[in-house]
Amino acid sequence: MVEAMQLRVQDTAISGLKLVSMPVHRDTRGWFKENWQREKMVAAGLPDFHPVQNNVAFNEQRGTTRGFHAEPWDKYISVLSGEIFGAWVDVRPGPDFGAVFTAKVSQGEAVFVPRGVANAYQTLRDETVYSYLVTEHWSEASLGQYSYVNLADPQLQIPWPIALDEAVLSQADREHPPLASAKPVLPKKIAVLGATGQLGRALARLADDDQRISVLSRQDVDLSDPDFARDLFFSDYSHIVNAAAMTAVDRAESAEGRREAWKVNATAVRELARLAHQHGVQLVHVSTDYVFDGSSTEVDEDHPLSPISVYGQSKAAGEQAVLAFAEHYVVRTSWVIGQGNNFVSTMRRLAQQGIAPEVVDDQFGRLTFASELARCIMHLIGSASAPGIYHMQGMSEPMSWYDVARQVFSMSGYDPDSVQPVTTEQYQRGKPLMAPRPANSTFNTNKLRATGFIEQPFQDLLKEFLSGVPVR
Template identity: 50%
Template sequence: MSDIFGKQLQPIETPIPGLLVFELPVHGDSRGWFKENWQREKMTALGLEDFGPVQNNISFNDAVGTTRGIHAEPWDKWVSVATGRIFGAWVDLREGPSFGAVFTIEIDPSRAIFVPRGVGNSYQTLAPDTAYAYLVNDHWSPAAEYAFLNLADESAAIEWPIPLSEVEISEKDKAHPRLADVTPIAPRKTLVLGAAGQLGLALRARLGDADHIEYVTRAELDVTAPGIADARRWRDYGTIINAAAYTAVDTAETPEGRASAWQANATAVAALARIANDNGITLVHVSSDYVFDGTGDGAYAEDAAFAPLGVYGQSKAAGDLAAQTAPRHYIVRTSWVIGEGKNFVRTMASLAERGIDPSVVSDQIGRLTFTTDIADAIAHLLVVGAAYGTYNVTSAGAELSWADIAREVYRLTGNDPARVSDVTTAEYFANATTPVSPRPLNSVLDLTKISATGFAPRDGGEALAAYLRS
C-alpha cells in the first residue's frame, strides 16, 4: 500500500473531453490511511466543474475479475476506490466528434476520476474486496436517457487485464449493443423562453432547430405557475436563455402594468434562478440600461450601482439580483434594442418615406443594440465558457442621441437628415395624457468586459446600415 502515499492533488486531462483523472493525497501510518476523497473548494480551484453531487453510491466486489459496464447515464460521476484496485475503461457515448473515444487507467485509493454525463463507465476489479464508490449529481429516474456499450465491442477494443471469457459478466451487460448500434446521448437541452419575441426570433436564427434546443412562449410554459419545478425533467437541461420580458416601459407605470412588469421581469426570473440552482443549469438573462438613472458620467460598467427611475427599471433591477443567485449565470445587459417587428429604426424609415419631418429626442445618449448581436454574444459566452457574471452588450462606436440615429436613418434611406429636428425629453412628453416612465439620459454601456472574452461588438453605424439594407 505504500505506493499510494505522497501524491500531490492534481488533475490529469484525458483524450475524452471533460473526463479528468485526479491524483489524491493519501496520508497513512501503521494504523491505516486517510484521504479527502472529494473536496469541493480545492478541486474546483484546479478546474473541476462544481457538479453538485446529490447521492453517494458504493459497489462492493468480492472477487478479482468482477467486470461491470459499459453504462452511460445522463448525470456526472466522481468515481474513486475506497479499498482495492480496479482497471477502469471509459468510452465517450455522447453526440459529437469524440464519440467512441476510449480511455483506460488503473484506479486505487490514491486516484479518482470525474466522468461527465454521457461517457460510458466500466471497470474490472484487480483485487479482492474492492469497494468502488461514486458520487452522482442526480437521482436515478426511469425517464432518463441512458446509453450502453458491449464490454467486448471491437471498435473500442478495450484490453481488459483479465480476458472477458474468464470473468463473470451479468447477462444484461452481455446483451449491450456494439458501438455501431449505440444511440449517442444528446447534449443537455437548451430552453429559450420568449421564443416569439424579437430576441427569441434572433436566437432561433442563431441557434437553429436542433433536437436539443427548445423554444417556448409564456403561453406554453409559465415559469411563475405552481408546479414549475416538476414541469420538466430539469436535469436534462444545461442552459435556460430568458429572452422573455415585459418591455412596455410607460404602461408599467399603470396599476395593471406595474403588476405585469414585476411578474415577468422579477418573479419569473426568481423562479428560473431556483430551477437553475437546483439542477446545475446555466441561466442566461437579458438586462437593460434602465437599471441605471443615467446621471453618471461616461459609460456604465457592469458593476455600477443600480438606481432605476421607473417601475420598468425597478423590475429589471430586481430580476438581475434574482438571476445572480444562480451559481451559473450570464446577465447580458443591453440598451436601445432593435430587432424584428415594430421599432424606432423602422418607424423613422417609414416617416422618411412618407415625407414626415419628425421631432426626435436629443438629450438621451446611447448606442443601439441589434438582436442579432445579442444572440451572437449569448452564443459566444456559452461556447467559450466565459466567467459567469454580467456582460454589457451593445453596438460599438459613436455615442449618439435618438435624434442623431433618426438623421442617420434618413440619410441611409436617401432622405434629407435635416428634416429631423431636436427636442428634449421633457418637451417631447410635455403634453402626454397617459403615464410616462422617466428615461435615463445616459444609456452608454462600457464594452470592455465582453470584448476581453474575444467578442467583437459591431460598429453601430455599420450595423444600422446593414439592418436597413435587410
C-alpha cells in the first residue's frame, strides 16, 4: 500500500474547529484509512473528546445539502465515500459569533466540530456516505439546546458549489432563521459542589461575571449519600469543582466522624472521579495540607504523602482516587479564609470583644484567601493547564497562627500584644479529641506560577478582607 500523506491536525478560522488530514492507503483493491484513531489523533492535536455514538448518512444525489445545525455536543465528521463541500458557522456567544470556515472533505480529510459550531454540507457526488461521531446520545431534551442558521443567509456568503435553488434540501432547512436571529449555543456549565463553604461562596461570586458557574448545595448533591449522583446531569457540565468535604478535623478522630470523613472525602470522591471520567467531564478536586505530616518546611507537588490525622488520611485517599484518571486536577491548599467561619474573622471578633486569645506559635504556613483559590481554579480551567496536582497558597512569608493573629489585631486597630503565644502541646492540654496538626503547612507554588497565575499581595487581601468582615 502507498500512504498518501501524513496525519496532520490544523486550526481553522473558527476557534476549536480542527481540520484533519489523514493517510489513505490505496491499492488495486481500493483504499483503507484509520478514520478515528484516538492515540495518534490526540497526539497530533485533536481534543480527547470521548465519542459515544457513530451516525452515518447516505446521500443518494449530488447536491444534497443539510444544515446549518448546531447541537449541544462535539462531533467529528468524515466522508466514507464520495465528497462534500462543508461549511461551519460559529454560533457561540462572544466576539467570534458568525465566523465562517469552509472546506472540501473526501476520504483524506475529517473535521472536529466543537459544541456550538453550526455544521452544514453539500454533496459533490452521487451516493456520498457521510459519517459523524458525537459525544452525547441524542434525546428529546437536547432539542431545546439546538441552534439553526439559514443556509442561504447572505451575511454568511457561503460559496455553495451547487446553487441552493438547484440543490436537494429539506423544507425545515429552507426555513431556518438568519444568523442575526439565531439562538447562541451556550457553553457547558461548571458545577461547583459545596455551595455553603468558603470556596463555594467565593466561586458563587464569580458566577456574576461567568455564567458557566453553577453552584450546587448539599441539597442538590450530598456526597454523604451513596446515590449522590442521581440528580447530577454530567452531560450539562464541562467541569466539576469539588469544594465539598467533611472538614471537622477533630470530630474525624471519633468513630462516627471517622466513618463520615472516609465516606465523603474518599469513597464519594472515588465515585465522582469515575463518573466524571466516564462522561468526559474534568474534575477539579480541592485538597489540603493535612495530607502531609508537617515535618518538612516546604513541600512541592511530588512530596510523599504522610497524613497524621484521620481527616488527612481520608483526603489523601480521595486525592489518589482522583489522580487515577489522567485528565483530572487536584488543587492542594491550606488555611483558607473566606466568607464563613474562619480564623481571621474569629480573631477580629475576639479583638472587638476585648478578649486576649492564646494562639499557637509553632504551626507555620500561609493564609489562602478563598477569592484567590477560586481565581486559581478558574485560571487552571481557562488556561487548559496540564492536569495533575497544583499547590495554591497566598503570597507571603511563612507565618505562625500567632503571627497572623497579631496582624489581625493590629490591622483592626487593637493591641497585637494582647495575643498570647502558646505551643500546640499547651493549647491542646485538657482538650479531648484533638486531631494532630502538621507543624509546617508551607507549599512551593512554582508549578502553579509557571501556568501564568500571579497571586495578589497578602497584605492587600488581608486589609480588604478585614474591611468587609461583619461583626458577629
